[in-house]
Amino acid sequence: MTVQPRSSASTIILTNIETVPGKTITQQLGLVQGSSVRAKHLGRDIAAGLKNIVGGELKGYTELLQEAREEATSRMVKDAQKRGANAIVNVRFATSSLTQGAAELFAYGTAVRVE
């Protein structure tokens, strides 16, 4: 996931380190966050239940969570754009399973302006 499907005009740089290499931070704009709660649909649950007999990767779930993470990230990016940021540093991800059927994907970071 490279978080490309953002609108083409935005060129927000994401890093999970405290700086943006090659640039200097001129302004700190505070915490930005985005989250997405997704549930798997029944068909995928049944498929996963069957896959549980032979083991291995649950591709349906991988895709689902990946999409959810992209959405969480794009919400975070939107939040940052609203504040006039052009980069987010120190990005962190978290996944928590709410109930058996649903998971929350959460992304947060610090919005900054870089030059």
Place this chain on the structure above:
Amino acid sequence: MDGLIIFAVLLGIGYFFGARAEKQHLLFLQHREQAIKGLVLSTAGAKATVPNAHQAELFVGSVVISSDFFKTFVAGIMNLFGGRITVYESLLERGRREALLRMEETALAWGAERIVNIRIQTAELSGNSGKGVVALEVIAYGTGVR
């Protein structure tokens, strides 16, 4: 009696296909790890300045893995005695390597020379209902620089 037969069949299928898939996956992982040898990986870099870096981008790799019927059963028994649950150790190792590789491969495609501040985390998806699927998500992310 019928239940016992179904159970035995599931156990057999789990053991046979699970072991085969694991073997193939490990070979595949090894092969892919050879291919990305040039990439420098580091868990440091959050606070230190990164030298010789002009551009940076966040890369994420994730995978959801599940255990097979045989492993779940064996783990259930091992759980009674405590100690190492070897069947799950190999499962998690596979998941972690897969997630790392996915991150590394996307970073390489972008042209990264190094990945700094790599973080790996595992989350359980099945909830705490105790029944049904054993599903674990492994995610690896880091900043690729070039």
